[in-house]
Amino acid sequence: MTKKIKVKKEGKSRFKKFKNRLSFLIVLVFAAFVFYMGWIQIRIPEGVHALVYTKTGGYDNQLISPGQFVWRWENLFPGNMTLHFIELKNSREEYTMTGYLPSGELYGQYINRPEAFHYTFEVEYRFSIKDESFVSLIESGTYYSQLIEDRNQEYVAATNEIIQDFFKDQDSLNLEGISEAEKMLSLKISESDPRYQLNDLRIISYQYPDIELYEQTRAYFLEELAVLRQAELKTEQIQTELETVTSRKMDLLRQYGEVLSEFPVLLQYYGLDKEKIDPSLFQDFSQASESP
Known part of the structure; x- marks a missing residue:
């Protein structure tokens, strides 16, 4: 009688242990399934980022980088979450x-x-x-x-x-x-x-x-340029003065020509005695006639 009771107790104990182990295994498998469903990182291909969109919350405010661990409970509900894969180039x-x-x-x-x-x-x-x-x-x-x-x-x-x-x-x-x-x-x-x-x-x-060399060269160049400019201005001034003197002499000769044209008798007078006229007048008149 005692042996039968012991056998029954041992059988119940074994069944209880099996039941507990089975329950633990079911819970473990369910937990692994839940973890896998919410684990986003494993779904992201190499070299791309992911943007999460859920029907319950809309778009996320940041991207998921490759290798970044992310677990989202929203993916436990079928059809609730969508991953948009985006290639962001560096x-x-x-x-x-x-x-x-x-x-x-x-x-x-x-x-x-x-x-x-x-x-x-x-x-x-x-x-x-x-x-x-x-x-x-x-x-x-x-x-x-x-x-x-x-x-x-x-x-x-x-x-x-x-x-x-x-x-x-x-x-x-x-x-x-x-x-x-x-x-x-x-x-x-x-x-x-x-x-x-x-x-x-x-x-x-x-x-x-070399900035120092540049500044020195610039100073020397501008100084020499100023000297050349002064020389050019002096040359232009001398040339202007010569042109003014020549113009005055030409005006004087033109006036003599007008007088001689108006009074031809003066030609006879000067022809008889050339010493009565300034010799430089004939010289200037001759040079003016020869010039083109």
Whole structure:
């Protein structure tokens, strides 16, 4: 009798353990299923971002990056959540700026060093559109791939203009070292457009003329130019005076000619005695007749 009772108790105990284990296994499988359904990261392909849209909450305010752990309970309800996969490229651009300092080519020829005042800057930078900016396009319903390309081109044009203005500024050229210039330029670009993120910037080529030599050459050139200008003005003044004297003599000869035409008898008078007329008059008259 006692043995039968023990067998029944052992059977109930084994069944209870089996039941507990089975329940735990069911709970574990259900928990794993719930975890898998809400695990978003595993559904994102390589090299793309994901934007979550749910019928209960609309679009998320940020993108999900590859490798970022995200678990969403909204995906537990069938048909409630949709993932939009978006490829956000980290764009790379290079900008090269070459030229001469003001009148630098002329000053270089003046000292027989044509390239002495020529400068070259080459900058490489990488950028991408911010997640929140991209999400705002999705929410507004204005997103399409060409729009992103157009905005990227506008950003590149504006950034290149900032780089150009930066290197034209004398204060920027006086910065100590390339690293300091990179920091200042990166700060200016980062503050220019809140929709974009500057990921990297490097000055890969930097060649700028000797400013002290440029200023000295410019001073010498302008000084010599002023001397030449004074000489030209003096020459023009002398030429003007000669033209004035010649014009006066021609007017005098013209007046003599009119008098002789009006009184021909004077020709006979002067022909009889040429000593009564100023000899220089005949000399001037002869030179005027021979001149074309």
